[in-house]
Amino acid sequence: MQFTAHELGLMLNGTVEGDPLVPVNQLAKIEEARAGSLSFLANPKYEQYLYTTEASVVIINNDQVLAEPVKSTLIRVPNAYSAITVLLEKYNTLKLHKTGIEQPSFIHPSATVGENVYVGAFAYIGPNVKVGNNCKIYPGCYIADDVILGDNVTLFPGVKIYFDCILGNNVIIHSGTIIGADGFGFAPAGDGTYAKISQIGNVIIEDDVEIGSNTTVDRATMGSTIIRKGVKLDNLIQIAHNVEIGSNTVVAAQTGISGSTKLGENCIIGGQVGIVGHITLAKGTQVQAQSGVSRTLKEEGKRWMGSPAFAYNDHMRSQIVFSRLPALEKRIDELEKIIKELTKDVH
């Protein structure tokens, strides 16, 4: 996609200074911008780059005084930062504006699809599925029997949703994420083999949830695995069967949450964290990256670290001593030697 400075000026109600016909086709930071880039100067701290940038077009504040000559075409607006935010959203909307049913796609006759919906080629919408209004089902998605999608749901290419799952409104799921596969449930059969336990629950994802790429959210054995309103999950996360994640909790990439564990609201969980099954984390709990949580955490708003995790500050202190362990051991050796001498002296 390409715009001229003139076109951008019109979109932003701004004043163009310099060549109005210069085209830009990408957005870049002012210090990294090359020819063909649009950039902006909102923070006076970066003013120096205005005089050296290779950006073809720079958006600046109306009241920006030029201390030196500028090569770029300028667009003056009341607030450069707001202007760029508006542009970002417009650009994103343009890129993600898809509508209509592409062919070939598979929509089962018993499925119902709302208004203004995009169904990409090779998408599969199974029996009795309900898709709300303004949903975008990108190419290669799979929606199994009896799944319900609210309004304004976006499933990026290749999302797979197993039968009976329920998604609320404004849910965004990125490519390759799997919702509702079987939980990892097997019963030892006594002879060393395992018998599969049928996993017949589902996954419920409430409104305003966003889930990254290649994450897996398993269906409940019975009942529901629940992702509450406003939760944000990053990429490559494992959510096991019957887990419940409280509203507005944020989980970073590659974290794993084991079966039947419940996270409170507004928790912040770092990347590569492991949380064992059948425990509860209080509201507002924060867990540092790579930690392992092995027991219920009852106090609200506390910060944890380590594997197994304990209080963040205490862990930091232990960690510092850990790095001096060889010295510590030598000091003990030394003490023992002296004591030996002393006790020889004394006795």
Next chain:
Amino acid sequence: MQFTAHELGLMLNGTVEGDPLVPVNQLAKIEEARAGSLSFLANPKYEQYLYTTEASVVIINNDQVLAEPVKSTLIRVPNAYSAITVLLEKYNTLKLHKTGIEQPSFIHPSATVGENVYVGAFAYIGPNVKVGNNCKIYPGCYIADDVILGDNVTLFPGVKIYFDCILGNNVIIHSGTIIGADGFGFAPAGDGTYAKISQIGNVIIEDDVEIGSNTTVDRATMGSTIIRKGVKLDNLIQIAHNVEIGSNTVVAAQTGISGSTKLGENCIIGGQVGIVGHITLAKGTQVQAQSGVSRTLKEEGKRWMGSPAFAYNDHMRSQIVFSRLPALEKRIDELEKIIKELTKDVH
């Protein structure tokens, strides 16, 4: 899917008490059930919930005595727990009952497909592939040249199997899992760059294996990566080239096993474990979550923990002292001070 209490009573040979026409469309635990749910009471410990549950229908034992009035419709059976197990399996079978070849799908003319097979839309079955009887190939699966699938294999949507791989009978693979991609093999070329080593082996998956979602099992450089009979792998696991996993070994989510390592039979490996390459783990080895195994473990049936891992009990003891390290250091400071005083006194 929806059933009335009457229909369920017939399916279970049970006696209905209460409204036989009340419909249920999901299964829930008795303490969480809402209107429209079917629940059950098998464990007397939960009897209290029988009198407060919102479940529309509850399955109970014939000999269950009612201490208080019950709102739900009841279905009495000889054994509530067995009845629910039967129902779970029936429900699951109904949901997963798919058959026939959906269009559009791609089946190469040289491929052979057994009887009673389901091939979903957008599935791809390549040249010379052999698919056994009663297999289910869900939408969007890809099966490359010369792959062989036994009988009763289920590939959930979007499973990809590279050329030459072999799957036994009753194998279940969940969505997004990749079987047989190239192992991570590169030879330093001397100038800082790396040359790719051709990965021309395959993956062999024996009977009764189940693999979760978005797991990756790489093909061998030469020979085979082997997943033995009855192995259960969870989600987001990495199995590198030439690994061999012994029968009935269970591996939890997000664990990684590096190249050419061999796990014995009936091992239990926790989540987020890392195991280095070219080592062997004895039969029955147990590894705690988040541990890192860096050497061959020869003793059978032992439990390991930590990164690098050592004996579970020893690690637990070290871990406890780790949390007191700052105090330990202070005690050494104190001892040194006293010794200094003492030696001043003495000399």
Next chain:
Amino acid sequence: MQFTAHELGLMLNGTVEGDPLVPVNQLAKIEEARAGSLSFLANPKYEQYLYTTEASVVIINNDQVLAEPVKSTLIRVPNAYSAITVLLEKYNTLKLHKTGIEQPSFIHPSATVGENVYVGAFAYIGPNVKVGNNCKIYPGCYIADDVILGDNVTLFPGVKIYFDCILGNNVIIHSGTIIGADGFGFAPAGDGTYAKISQIGNVIIEDDVEIGSNTTVDRATMGSTIIRKGVKLDNLIQIAHNVEIGSNTVVAAQTGISGSTKLGENCIIGGQVGIVGHITLAKGTQVQAQSGVSRTLKEEGKRWMGSPAFAYNDHMRSQIVFSRLPALEKRIDELEKIIKELTKDVH
């Protein structure tokens, strides 16, 4: 695929000794080979297996003297190791030789596709996409609007590339990997909820990069996430928004690199490593598996370990003392007891 000893002899300009019509359909190590296998003897250390192997055909050096009778058909060549390398590459090329546009596939009329390209069934090539010459787009891949692919790019089945991303020449991406999904960017809205920050940058992947299966590389918030020339990424890796990975750096499976972090050239990063955001790792940095890097590492070519990571050798020493912590604590107890006795004596 199946070859006779005679056919292999012709391919390798070798001399066949024994039954020229014996067929082989797989390659195996000489010590593991079964009937139907082709094997080779390049290293004299393995000569013993030549006399016991079940391989149907073995490639040996011209000057190999037979100390005992051999059951297998032999093919003599000047250099058995080179011969097998040639065969591996030929085999791989045969298996991966795909060409033409399979149907049904989706190629937007505004896309341009180079010469000698393979587009598998159910692949999707969106508006304004440019695909170079000799590219292979396997079944079920998705390439969004305005993406540019260089020459000789291979996308294995189910790779998804979001809009605006750019791939250089000779890039190989394995199944299930997601390029250019939104970075994990959310701004706290003050009421506990989070507002999405539009992610409008892209991903740039330079020449000769290979990426494994089910890895995720997020697009930049603004600007580009950059994977430099010759980088090799394994499976299930998380690369966050605005990360930059220097040329010829190698990253093992399940590692995660957080937002805006920059890795230098020729780094070697182990598996399951976590690297925090907004830091820089110097050229040639090596990080041990499962480590956590929490700060900028400025010295080139140094090796790090632990979580948080510090110098490899120091960490190894601390780790050894860690395993003796319970004993260390007892020694301190003992010292305190003696001191107490002593000070009683003295005072």
